[in-house]
Structure formats: C-alpha cells, structure tokens
Amino acid sequence: MKSATENVPSDGQFTLKVEDLWVTYLAERGKVKAVRGVSFTLRPGETLAFIGESGCGKTTLGLSLIRLLPSTAEVEKGHILYRRDTEVMDVLQMNDRELRQFRWKECAMIFQGAQNAFNPVLRIWAQVLDTARSHGVTNKKEIRQRMEDLFRLVQLEPERVLRAYPHQLSGGMRQRVLIALGLLLKPPLVILDEPTTALDILTQRSVIDVLRDIKEKMDFSLILISHDLSLAAELADRVATMYAGKLVEVANVWDTYYHPLHPYTVGLIHAVPTLAGEREELISIPGSPPDLIDPPKGCAFHPRCPYATEKCRTEEPPLIPVAQDHEVACWHWQQVQEDGGQRMMVYSEAKAG
Amino acid sequence: MTTTSLAQSTPSRRFDVLYWLRRLSRNFILRRVLMALAKIYVVITLTFFIVRLMPTNPIEAYVNELIDQYGFTYQEARDQAAALYGIDLEASLWTQYLEYMKNLLHGDLGTSYRSKGTPVAKMIAKFLPWTLFSVGVSLLISFTLGMLLGMIMAYRRGSVLDHVLTTIASIFSSIPNYLVGMMILVFLGVQWKIFPITKMRGAMSPGMKPELSWAFIKDIFYHATMPILTYVLTTIGGWMLAMKSNTINTLGEDYVTVAKARGLKESRIITSYVGRNASLPLFTQLAISIGFIVGGSALIEFIFVYQGVGQLLLNSINYRDYPVMQGVFLVITIAVILANFLAEFVYGWLDPRIRVQ
C-alpha cells in the first residue's frame, strides 16, 4: 500500500479524520459547491451528529465518506483518513478492491428511508449471505447465528424476517433490517443517514430506542446525519452544524443545545418544537438557504443573520476553538455568548410573525 | 333467506369450501393455468364458428367443388365432406360443435383433403417441430444477446458503441422481417455468395435421418441459419433498447446504491441486482414477441423455403385445404398461448412480488 497508507503520529486517537474536503456537482447552471472545505475528527467509540437544513451538504458529505457519490459529483480535494489499529488509509486513494473491502466491513452506511434499500427479488437471507460472502465470511451457520442475534437486538423475529422478501416487511422493519445488516461484519464505523425520516412517529421511536440500545451494547464509532435535532440530541456525543457546505459549529451535545455560539445553530435549535412543549408551529430561520452555485461572499450566513456586520459580508470566518470541545466559525460569537442568542431568537420570531 | 339458514346449518363446512376456493383463486400458477385454458377454449370455439359462418363456408365450397369437378352427387359429396371434417352435417350447429370439441379432445383435427386421408394432426406433427426449433432458438439468442447488449449500452451510455448499437437496433427493428429476409437472400446469398441458398433450403438435407447425432444437429442448424438470422436481426433491437432503458432506471434505484455500499462484488451487483431487476419487464413483452414471430413465420418460411408450420398454413390456404388450414391455425394459436403462459410463469418465478401476496 504505497499511497493509501501513511504513518501518522499517534497524538490524537481517531477513527476517521477528514481534512479540507471539497465536493462539487456538475449542474446545468454551473458547479454546485456542496461541500466546501470540511475538516473534522471522529474519535473511537463516539457519536458525531451532523445537523443542518436539507441541502446544506450533509448527505453529500456522508456519501463522499464511502465514495458513493453520483457520477455527476467530484471530490475536488481533501483527505479522508481512516484508521484501523495502527494502519491509516486515505479512502480517496483506495483502489477498487480496497474500497469494496472498506465498505460495510470497515464502514457501514445506513441510508435514509430504507424503503427501497433491498433487492426486491431476493429474500433477506440471500441478501445477508451476499453481504457476508463479499467480505470473505462463508460459514453459513455462523452468519445465521450472528444475524439472528442482531435481529433480536433490533426487535425483529429472525426466522420470519430471514425468510421474507423485502415487500413483505413494513418500512420500519426494513429500516431495522438494514441497521442489523449494517452491524453484521462488526464495522468500527457506522454512518446513519436520516435513519428515521419516512417513518411514522411510533416507528421512529422504536428505531431510536433500538439505536440507543445497540450503541450501548456494541463498540463502534457513529456518524449520524439528520435534520431531526431531537434525534441528534438523544444519540450524539458531539454535534457538528453544517451550513452552505461548511461546518459552522462543532461542540459537545450539551453546549450545542444549551450554549450554541453560532447564530445559525441558535436559530436551528430555536426552530425545533420541543417534544414536550406546547408550541406547535415550527419557527424557522427567516430567509432562504443559500445558492451553492454562487454562495454569498464572506460568511455564507450573513444574509440571514441579525448579528451581521460589514466584516461578515467580506471576510469568511474560520472555524476556531473557543472552549474545551467547542469550535465555531463566526466573527461575533462573543456577542452571541453574551446575549445567549437572544437577538437571533427575536429576529426569527419577528419574521415568523 | 334460504341461503342464510343453509349457511347456519353447516357453518364450518361452508366456511371451509369458501376458504379453499379463495386460497385457490389466489394461487398464481393455478390462475394462469385457468386463464390459458380459457383462452384456448375461446379460440377453438371462435375458429369453429368463424369457419362455419363465413360467407364462403369451406365445407360448402368443398361440396360444390366435388360436385363440379368430380361429378359427385350432392349426397355423395356431403358424405365425403362429413367424413373429412369428422362431423355430421345433418346435425344441428350445436351438435356439430360438441362433436368437433370431442374430436379435438382426442387429438383428432380431421383429415387433409389434398393429401387424401392424411390426418391433419400427423401433418402438423411433421411441420411444427421445425417452426418451434427455428423460432425457439432465435428467441433464445435474441433475448439473451439483446439483454446483454442492452446492459452494455446502459453501462457505456453516450459512448460511440452505444450510438452505433442504438442506430442499428432502431433500423432493424423498424423494417418488416420478411424484407430483411429478402435482403439477406439477395445480398448475402446471391450478390455476395456468402450463403449457398439452394443448398440451405429446407429444414434439413435430403437423406438426413432425425437422430441425436452431431451431424444431424449441425445440419438442422445449417438449414435454419437464414431464418434464425432474420428473426434475430429483426427482434434483437427491441430487446436491446428496452433493456438499455430498464437498466438505466434500475441503476438509479436505492438498492443498487445500497448494494455498492455493502461492498458487494461488481459482478454480483450487475447480475443479481441490476440485471435481474432490469430484465423483469422484458418478460411481459416476451409474450407479445412470441406471438409476432410465430405469426410472421409464414412469410419467413416461405421466403427461405423452410418446412415449418407457417409454410404448411400457406400451402393449405393456397390449396383451399380447409381442415389443414383450421388445424394449423388452432395449433399455432395454442402454441402462442402456451408460450405466453410459460413466459408469465417464468416472470412469476423471477418476481416474488407477483408470486407471493
């Protein structure tokens, strides 16, 4: 492994380290800059959630981690370093065979709304076998044993599910089958992309419970991509907020929800109807998401930000550490800290009428 | 009122019968078998009445022909006609129909009146295998090759290969197959002398004995080359284009992306995930294609002087040999119905969503 393997100093422990990742899509109007220089570190065993409005680039980021971007997309630059034991590989440098082995065995990605995630003409058991055999696991009895355990873990009847065709299972069941299948090869890294969208409330609840349960019982790092902040709050250790293809705030889950320092995060948290709360309507952030073909100059959030000044319109704020486990990309984070994000909340509510 | 009391008197039995009937009616295979049988029955009945009710009723035409040409008396001619068709002309239409159905059930299709006394069933048995052979082999080649090329075109879409294949496919599938056959004869046979057309005529070489030997198999393929080439050329384009668009659609399906994420081998994804799903809709088109090819075999077999059932049909029409005509038509239609049934069966076998509720 010449290029794919690098020796990395053993300072900070990590499972995944993404450095300055840029991804663009080719569209008719021009290049869509979906991910613009994202860097982050995923520590072993931790859960990192990516939150943001739809179209902020979080799904593109997820897909690029296992190089499953559509053919119109291109990784312009960056590194995706994956570490197993002492070996570090750059996912972007892997050849086809290495990449195939990396997928699912090292990093399982569980897609949003698994309604259509299974081949409709094969039984679940056949698809389980397909997955195992592709990674050199051939002992049928062993596979069956492991799969039955996993199905019980996600509260499914193993016998019935293994015999079934996908169309014979409900949406929630299929989602749980995919989650169980994701854990079949004991991957050190799991990516969950919107695991609960397209499910009804009750099913969402049971899927969340299942996820919490397996996270407690098993040892793996988890990347959670979701626009559902309550889901992130329940599962994540740290939360990364994404806006216009960039990370604008990365903090532990407590800080993110109680002391957010980026006005966008403030707006986002404020927009969530609290599960127990009586407020029904969702107060969203005024203005529309940015055009990613021609993103605003300076801080991409400035057109929607009540704190914005001339500096925000011209200079792009870098993501800087401001406290233990807390990074933010805003020129005015101190103001936000001082007023507790009050100005953003008032601004949102005023605009919402 | 009575039904209610009846139902109450034997509730469990009644329930059982209904339950089993419902289960049977949901059974995929049984339903298809019944459908095929119903179609065959309707076609047989239609044929019977069409032939009897036509302005130039073949039986009357035959009676008149016997009287005019051979000086039969009316009674003699009628007896002769009755014997040929295996029906009693004095009987009512209804009795005739029952008689005809009874004969059919015994495999009796009447006797030819050109080849005096030869049973129609025997003639068909002699000609039918060649049509089934040439059409079957063509269908197999064109279906599998078409699917393969269609998938390649989908994976390499936009390439030169894709454009060339698409153009060729569109051209050959829009030209009538008998014209393509003629072009093959004229250019490959006569002008450029690639095929020795007189030697290739017929279904097999003279003196060849049907047996399971390499020589025989080689011989029948040799003689079927030009019909097969024609059928394949004119049908493969349809399969290619359909498979190409299905494959492109399937490639966009979530389960293909997920299969890649699962790290499956590319070969496994191409065959069992993309190929199998993309080919499913083709099986519904297979039924229509079978009917069209078998239907057009009369023209192709005429052009290449190939002794199949189409040729037999044509001869019987030219000689006004009505029993043969009727028999061949029935057999062709039943063959197509059975082939449709088979195609649907395979389709159901490949797609569990149809098979299982």
Add this chain to the structure above:
Amino acid sequence: MSSFWQNVRRTFRLLTYNKVGFIGLLGVIFFILLSFVGPYVVPLDTQTKVDKIYQPPSSEFWLGTDSEGRDIFSQIVHGGKDVLVVAFLAGFISTTIAVLFGSLSALAGGWVDNAIMALADIVLTIPQFPLLAVLAGLVKFNNVTLLALILGVLSWPALTRAIRAQVLSLREREFVEAARALDLGTRHIILKEILPNMMSYIAINLIFAMTAAIYAQVGLVFLGLVPFSGSNWGVMLSLAWTRGAIFYKGSLWYIMAPVAAIALFQLSLVSFTRLLEEIFNPRLRTSV
C-alpha cells in the same frame, strides 16, 4: 410580419430539435408527395420493351427496368398510394376503436370494462398474421377499404389497454373531477378533457398501427393471399419474387426498389414518432 416569421422560426426549431425525428418527418412528407402528387407528374410505364429488360439505373430509367423492360421508378411512384391509404385507414380505424373502447372501459367500469378487456385479451393472444391469412383464404379482400377495415379491427387491443390505463389515471386528476362535479357527461369528458391530454399517446400509436398495417398488408399481397392488381409495392414485390428476380445480378433493382421503398417508409414513420414524443413531451428534450 416579424411575429409571423418568429412563429415560423420557433416551429422550425421545435421540429428540428430531434434530428432523427426531423429526418423521419421529411421522409414521411417525401413519400406522401411521391405517392399522391407523383402519379400526376410521372406516367406509369406499361409498355413492354423486349430490348430493355433489366436495365441498370440510367438517366432514362432512374431505377432501371423490370423483367418486361418497363420503368421501375414509375411503378414505385404509382405503387405507394394504396399502401399508404390502407395504412392510414387501418391506423385510423384501430385508433378510433381503441379510443372509444379504452375510455368506455375506464369510465364505465364494471362488466363493460371486464368484457372489453377480455375481448382485448383474446384478440391480442391470436397471432395476427395467420388469422389474416386464414381470413384471406375464406373471404376475398379485393378492395382497399375492406382490407384496411380488417387490419384495423384486429389491431386495437394494445392501444385500448394503454388508453384505459391513461384514462384511469387522468380521471383522478382535478380537471376531470371538476368536469364531473359540473355534471358535463361522459362524452364531454372524453372529448374535451381526456382526448387533448392524450394526443401524444394517440398520435404515436396511430403511427405504430400504420406500420403494423403496412407489415401485414404487404405481407399478404406478397404471398398472393390478397388478390390486388395494378401497381402496388406489395404486388411489385410479389411479381419480382415469382419471376425469380432475386437470382440475377441484373434484376437486383427490380426486387430492391419496392423493398427499399417499404423499408424507408417504415423507417421514416418510426423515426417520426421520436419527434412527436419530444414535441408532446418536453420533459424528454434534455435527455437526448
């Protein structure tokens, strides 16, 4: 004036959007002109010229001469009319039946629906060409209209099914709901609401019905099952065949001229459907 030219330009641009389709349209126009205007310009050559048998193409005989020394080009010019008329009539009849049956089936539902669908199923099952051949053996289709009628009557089922499915999905849409709420009647719904929305479908299927009619018609004439006489591409094909024109180098033009005429007309029709698809369905335009 300028808006007129703008319109012309816009129409032209729309027509040339799909190159293959535009060539198809030109081909169709060419064959229509050839067959309906051509006969007034080019007289039919009926004179046997023993010294001019199987001549190659020349300035005098554009496509050479036949087995009796007659001009092939003039026969091609005169032989298209019947073929085109039968094709169009058959296509028209089959489309009309299909539109009526299809919408009736979808709108009436119940036993009407079941009966029409069962009938369609049966007609679709019976292989067409053998049925036509057998019918030709029983009844003499000696005129163009009768042949077109038979061809049309046998080729409606596929389109009927498609139209039924389309109507079923269309009638769920708002504007038909609205028409029904206003109690405008079935005929109004079919003519004013459903038909205009299905024009592309119908037009494309009309053309495919025409190609099927040409296939069957020329086939029957070629086999001698339909006793047409006079100049007709099918008759030319049949005569060239029975005179053994395939076997000689010199007679190549005799047999290939009708083959090419029929094949090119079919190709033009099929290519033309691509243009129709794009005009009626603008969503497709970016894809090619």
